[in-house]
Amino acid sequence: MRTINHFIGGRSVTGGDRIVPVYDPSVGQIQAEVALGRADLLARAVDDARAAQPAWAALNPQRRARVMFRLKELIERDMDELAHLLSREHGKVVADSRGDIQRGLDVVEFACGIPHLLKGEYSEGAGPGIDVYSMRQPLGVVAGITPFNFPAMIPLWMLAPAIACGNAFILKPSERDPSVPVRLAELAIEAGLPAGILNVVHGDKEMVDAILDHPEIKAVSFVGSSDIANYVYGRGAAAGKRVQCMGGAKNHGIVLPDADLDQAVADIIGAAYGSAGERCMALPVVTPVGESTAALLREKLVSEIARLRVGTATNPDAHYGPVVSAEHKARVEAYIAMAAAEGAEIVVDGRGFELQGHEEGYYLAPTLIDHVTADMRSYQDEIFGPVLQILRAETLEEAIGYPSRHQYGNGVAIFTRNGDYAQRFASQVEVGMVGINVPIPVPVAYHSFGGWKRSGFGDLDQYGMDGIRFYTRGKKITKRWPSGGAVVDQSFVIPTMR
Structure with missing residues (x-):
């Protein structure tokens, strides 16, 4: 050993x-x-x-x-x-x-x-x-x-x-x-x-x-x-x-009706399920604005999820591998069950997945949960697994409010073609790191990384x-070298530079 x-x-x-x-x-x-x-x-x-x-x-x-x-x-x-x-x-x-x-x-x-x-x-x-x-x-x-x-x-x-x-x-x-x-x-x-x-x-x-x-x-x-x-x-x-x-974190991805939806879906899939969701800058919540946006986004997400490949860490064709431990796998599965009990819809259920030939590994297939609400504990907590939740909003203001009121304030992203909306979002959202059409806004090394709130x-x-x-x-x-001239009288008041 x-x-x-x-x-x-x-x-x-x-x-x-x-x-x-x-x-x-x-x-x-x-x-x-x-x-x-x-x-x-x-x-x-x-x-x-x-x-x-x-x-x-x-x-x-x-x-x-x-x-x-x-x-x-x-x-x-x-x-x-x-x-x-x-x-x-x-x-x-x-x-x-x-x-x-x-x-x-x-x-x-x-x-x-x-x-x-x-x-x-x-x-x-x-x-x-x-x-x-x-x-x-x-x-x-x-x-x-x-x-x-x-x-x-x-x-x-x-x-x-x-x-x-x-x-x-x-x-x-x-x-x-x-x-x-x-x-x-x-x-x-x-x-x-x-x-x-x-x-x-x-x-x-x-x-x-x-x-x-x-x-x-x-x-x-x-x-x-x-x-x-x-x-x-x-x-x-x-x-x-x-x-x-x-x-911890509970990062949100806001999707506006004018977004390049195909690109947004590709970005969200990678950010939500990459590394089996075990990233503090993962994107576990997506917030489409408007019901038509939500319906189309959900349809595209389901289609892309079906193409994801879960495999061993050394499989070059796998999109992501197992979670880190059996205990963590059980924890993530418990949160999926909690979401269902709270009234959310389990659209794609990743529980019960076994990888052929590696049945003892700690694998979870991707999970998609819709009709999540802000009062659900499964939304309030960090799940830290391959689980993506859909939290719908009617307006940009409502969408800004969700990450702003959340206990965590690590990262957030907005997907839009509208510069005015993007600027308003970046200015108003109460989160430490913001991405505009960037799903995982980790700053480059010569800036700094850090979130707000908890x-x-x-x-x-x-x-x-x-x-x-x-x-x-x-x-x-503060330095002064003696010049050899007349001695300056000692002052008993706070020194100034005048």
Whole structure:
């Protein structure tokens, strides 16, 4: 049985008396095991990180950037290996795993520009003989807690800017698919990163609490469910840490009567069912405006759903693979049953699907549910599976209201040819990320990712310039050099520059 170890101080480290299995969702069988660490193992990682961080921070930004460039090259070199490893533990098809890695790699590329990103500001002559300037400095030891659904992308979103800024980073990935994060740490060492700057520790809530309570960890970034995000934010902030937490989502796709319906349907199908719906930026709710739009949209969706192929993660012809675990499959099926009990219409039912030859795998066929209403719990909650709900609206204003009033505010999309409607929608909808004829509006690496309401806790978003700000703190310097002239009288009032 393959054992997935921790990675501390630049080497593989055993530790932890609680062993949990790592499954292959495509076949429903255990393929490896991972030991969950406790606070003592975290303390070891923090000690190594603290010892290594000052010298790394003292290295000039250009030299740190060279390590980022080399890491980018190594990830590209091993893309195929990483994608297959990711697919075997997560269940998403290999092509989707490559996309997972590439979106993380985009942030590594962004971090290669750290010499420019860390430049401060300078004002000459702010007062009589006085100049003022600013700089950004690393925090020290920081940590990231990442979910199962993007085991490459989200760790890279966090670790690349954190390390490039001069911090040491401790990563606690999901115990469901921990191999790729460990492999990324190994590649970082190969790229020239000093031992101790990037450490990977495996664990569950006990490890999360140890990270939140450790006094030498100055900042924590988290992505996961909203309830846990709220917990991490509260406990981390109470401990005096800087914290950013990305939570759950219930993203809507608004379809106006003038939309290019064929293109919209193609976009919605991919966004709703890609990666078996296990994306915080999936599109699980579609809101057609007007009954004629709803009828035509439903007809086209049913036709396209019939063409979808569910298969193993390694099947190049499959549109998507299994969900991550047997427990998660049961949870999604329970939400489908809940929707039916609440009075919604199950138009296409994905329950009971078995893939021939892989009957023990965690497969769900695509599900389409119509006549959903905003008071249904199946609509209010995040299902996180291959389930698409139709929530009808009569007007654009009504359609804007649904995502604006929802507890989550991660992403939203509108499909229209009308620029005025699109502009009104983008301005008025109370959601953090908006797509106009773009179904999954994840910003590029040089912008920032973050939702509103229960989708995001904290003032700074992931990656982009917000990521640089999160992993650094600003210092402002006001200076004056003595000229050898007459001594200026000491003032007992607040100084001004006049």
